[in-house]
Structures are given as structure tokens and as C-alpha cells.
Amino acid sequence: MIRALAALIIALAGSVSAQPSLWQSAWPDTDFSKTTVEDWSEIISGGPPKDGIPALSDPDFHAVSDERGLEPREPVIALELEGATPRAYPIRYLIWHEIVNDEVAGVPVAVTFCPLCNSGLTFDRRTEVGVLEFGVSGKLRHSDMIMFDRETESWWQQAIGEAIVGELTGTRLQGLPSWMESWQSFAERNPGGLVMSEPTEHRRRYGANPYVRYDSADRPFLYSGESPPHGISPLERVVRVGDRAWPLSRLSEEDRIEEAGVVLSWSEGQASALDTQRISEGRDVGDVRVRDGTGQDLPHDVMFAFAFHAFWPEGQWMLARD
Template sequence: MSAGRAAAAGVLVLVLGACASATDEPAAPTGEDRSPTSATSDSAPGGEKPPSALDDPAHPDFPDPLIDLDDLLPGGPPPNGIPSIDYPLFEPVAEVDWLDDDEPVLSLTIDGRTKAYPIRIMMWHEIVNDRLAGVPVAVTYCPLCNSGVAFERIVAGETTTFKVSGQLYADNLVMYDRLTESLWPQLTGRASVGALTGTRLESIPVGAVGWGQFRDEHPDARVLSRSTGHDRDYLTNPYVRYDDPDSEPLFALPADPDSRLPVKARVVGVGEGKDAVAVSRDVLADRGVQHVEVGRDRVVLWHAPGQVSALDAREIPDGAEIGSVAAFAAEVGGRALDFARAPDGTFRDRQTGSGWNLFGRAESGPLAGEQLTAVEHLDTFWFAWAAFQPGTRLVPGGRQTARTSRQRVGERLE
């Protein structure tokens, strides 16, 4: 057994042990900091539930699946063995004293309201069913892909909640909705097996940043509480050394890995299909700023120190420094802007010399107070991005032609 595969096997043992008692269901809390999901109907239109893809993914009543069912693999824990958080509680930023400055949190903003979802909690639950600015959202994190994604949890015109199916596709979290129990790979946001096959969720930009970075930018925001109703050690990482670049994914991928980068290389990906482009995180960290063309749109990516890996050390605060990344439309008010990293680590546009912070807000110069528009991006491992975006461009250079087998995977997901 290779060192990488042996390490992966050790991680699997830890994860299965951690999830073995994870079927406990919390009571619905009360109080103003609860984000209620009780308004959710979780009943199918017409009041009759279709067959469940959890029970029989090959049911003859289902549309043709978007993925090969042979590539839908059991991850170990059963459905709901990794329990979603359905009644989340939140704390004011000023009262949080249990996060280190460089610990990763997912930052989500809707209509000027912002919440933080610490990765130390997310990795044990993977899905938080929440509401923000009146919008029902599912905030998700897949540790095996290191991918944070947020969606509106509305399908077929109905608000629902999402759960962890226990299945994996390309080592990615497969969710299911309680409305129809269709299966949704996190990295597509599209029902791929079941009654709702082909239905796509509305995604919302979300990104991982260091806690100190979030706290300084959003002092009035709220933070997901450790009071989840579940007994977990939220300081520890059950996936120790999982992000070792010499290690391998835990389970078989649907096709041969794209060899342009090591499978566990960290990348930032934007766009999809023929417009998909990925930038190596190492390249981005070195340059600080990278402009990319995504179809007809121009996007700027940037990197700043201040975040550790949650998938490295046994205790998350001891993880290796990896920095934070962000993605924005490279314009304000229709005016195109070019950016560069300033000597002080902030970002400046060449057109006006205004200074911008990691969150896309101009802090100085003629454009002070302006806000760049966040762009959906994935801060993930290369194997995950390439599996779901098989025709992706890679910056800089690299072979641009994907293998036929990977193209077939991509076609099923289109």
C-alpha cells in the first residue's frame, strides 16, 4: 500500500468512527437566534411523495440519471449518519472567543446581512439549513473536496431542507432533499438521480476566510454556534493530513484523474462547461492577483495570508497556513478595473489607485466605499474541480485537451 493510500485509509477509519453515533436528532430550539426551518413543507407538490432515490436510485419511474449509478459509492455512514443542522443557533461576533484568528470560516452575505459558518463545525455536519435576509439557504461543506457551496433551498417551487445521503460521487458530498429524496452532488447543485433529475438549485457566492479577517470586516455579523444539539469535538479535525499533496482521494473517481496537476493540488475554479477555468492556489499565492476570462466576463481572483488548513493537523488551529482567496467581477459601475497586490498586502486598481481589501471593499482612494460584486468560485482540490469540469482551462498553461473519458463524465453533468 502506498503512503498516500495508507494515510487515506487511516482517515477513513477516523471518519467512520466519528460518525458511528451521528444519528442523534436534536430537539428544535427556541429563541431569537434560532434560524427556523419549521416553515418548510418538505412535502411533495400535490401531497404525494414520489419514489425515493435513497431507497432505489434505479427506480423505473425516474428520468435517466445524469451520472453513472455505478459511480455512486457509499461513503461509510448511512443516510443522515452525518447529521445536518436544521435548527441553527447563532452568536454575535463580539461574543465568540473560541475561534483562533486564522481558523477558516465560510462567509455568506445576502442583501447586506452576513453570517459565518466555522469549518470546525461544518466538517462534522456538512449541511446547515438556514435562513439569511429572509432567504432559505443550505450552506454546505464537503471535507473530502474541501468545497464550500451555498444554495437557495427551493426546489420545484417549494422550500425544503437538505440532508447528507451517505453517498459520494467523485468523492463529493451527495445531498438529498426531503421533498422528493432526489440525489444532488454538491459540486453541481443539480439533482442527478431521482424524481427531480435535471433540476438545478440557485447558488450563492460563499467563501472561506480566516476568522480574524471575517471579524474585522463584519463586527456586527452572527456566527454559527457550537450549540448544535449534537455531541462533537469541534476543536478537532477527523481528517488528519487529508490535504497532504502526496495523498490520494479516499474512493475511486469516475474517470482517470487529470494529470496536469497532482490530485490534491489546491485550485480556485470559476465558470463551468466550456467557460471553466482553474488557477493553482500556489500560483495565486505567489502573484497575489490573477485576472481570468470567464466567457464574456472578466473576473479577478486574489489571495491574502491569514487562514490555516482545517484538514491538516489534529487540532484545527495548528493547521498549516494556506491563506484566503476571493473572486470578484473586475469592474465597478460598468467601469473595467485592473488590480495588483500592493506592498502592504492589500489590492489596488491601476485606474484610480484605490485600495481594496480581501472582501472587495474599497477602503481608500477615489473609489472608497465601493463594493465589488462577488463571483461564485470553488476553493477545492484539483481532482474535484477536474472531475466536474473536465474541459477546464488551467492557468498558467498546461494541456488544454481533456481525455475522452473525462469528457463523457462532463457530458452527463451538463
């Protein structure tokens, strides 16, 4: 049923998405004449309308020691900026809201999570036109969330952090080092840290996974592009650093990989957010850290292989040591 619905949405989208003027009523302030998108049929509706998935802004936090609801294996996005108290953003909230607009040590940030690509990235919201606030457009491209800024209503591709439609087309956001890890791992490393509090302005089944068994499916939802090469499953996780991707299966076997100027490490203990009905009960996919040769954390992503291939078709697959 889900596959049939996805096929129908893609088919219907193909007949109208080549005419962005049809979106003008919902997006009156978006300049569709400026874009890097060559094929409008790549952009389709994911189902919810503009702001149908409500992004969050200025969330509340509480001390790690006061947290009582998170299970040890639940994933969080960890953000540890210099001069700031470390913060954890639980995926149990991001899976329902996808974007959190926050400010950490004077740095305006957007913490993002696209469930359909398993892409969790943090961006600096400062640009040449000022600080932006982001929302969820309801549109997808290659199954990846398209964000929008409320200042110009330009559309931004979450996986690459770049504006693809509108006044700010071509502008790139600066990625910040953050990573997905288990709540237990974050709490043990940062007993004096902060964790995002449960949003009170929305009623959601926090802790539940609305994408049950998604990461073990044969094909991604609402994706019509090519499968990745080398026989890699479309929904296998890969660690992306720049335009290189290391299969998580390789990293979990070796525990530590040092090549191409980066050091990747893996340890068990993190539940998949896209497996069982309860996020905390998902199978173990482990924690990944990515650092440079001096031990500094690097911006990276642990995303599905199909999304890496879609956005980096000429990217390098790090399948084995030379």
C-alpha cells in the first residue's frame, strides 16, 4: 500500500512540478526564476503542506541530571561548540519536527533531521543577508527534505545545506560539527550538559517512530532515482565526509578507520530511530565520530546510500583500504 501511494504521488508530481507557477499561491514570496534545479520534476510533495511539519524555535532545555524520559540507547544529536555547554537534541522530537532553530553561545544554529534520508546536520544560520529562521516546506527532492527560510522564502536542500530556489539561490550554509549518538553516551560524557525539553506547543507521540521498519525496506519512500553502485543497498547507512562515503558496515567491522585525512570511529549502543515502533527498541546501529588528525570533530553525516549517490553522483565510495 505504501509503495503504491508513493508511486502515485511521484506520478502526479511529474505532471505538475514542471510548472512552479502552480506553487505561487502557497509561496507568493519565493522567486522561482532563480534556481539551480534543472528538472522541476525532481521536486515533489511529501504529503504535508508548508509548515505541516512544524519546525521548532528557541526550545527549552534542562540539565542532563534532570532527564527522566529518555532511554539509554535513544539517539540524540550532540552539539558541543567551543565556549558553550554541550547540548543534546533528542531524535524523538526531531523525527516529528525535523528542524530546531536555536542559539548556542551567540551562534544561531539550525539542527536538522530528515527521516527519509537519515540525514542529521547542524548549520550556522548566519548568512550575508542576515540570520535566517528555517521551516519545513513539505517538499522533497531525491526524498530529502527541502527547508525554507522565513525571511525570503527561498528553498534549501537539507542534505547539502544550499539554497536551490529563490532569492538566495546558490548560498551555502556553514556546517557545524555535530553527531548522532546514544543518550547514554552523551550523558556519560557530559554530566553537566543540557538536553532539549519536550515541546509543549504540539501534541505528538514523542518516543514513537512513524517510519516503522523504514531502514530495512527495499526502496526509499518517494524516491525514483538510481540505486547506489557497487551493489550497496539503497538504505544502507554511509558516513559522508565531504564528497566521500564510508559504508557503515565497513566501519562497524573495523571500529576505526584512518584514511583520506580523517579518523572515523564506531562503538555500539545507539538504537536506529527508523526501525521498531518505539525508537528506544530499534536495532543497534552504533555511534559514529569523525575527527581530523588533530582530534578535532568534523562536520559529517550518517545518511542512506541512495541519498549520497543522488547528491554526490561523482562522489568517492570508500569501500576498502587501498
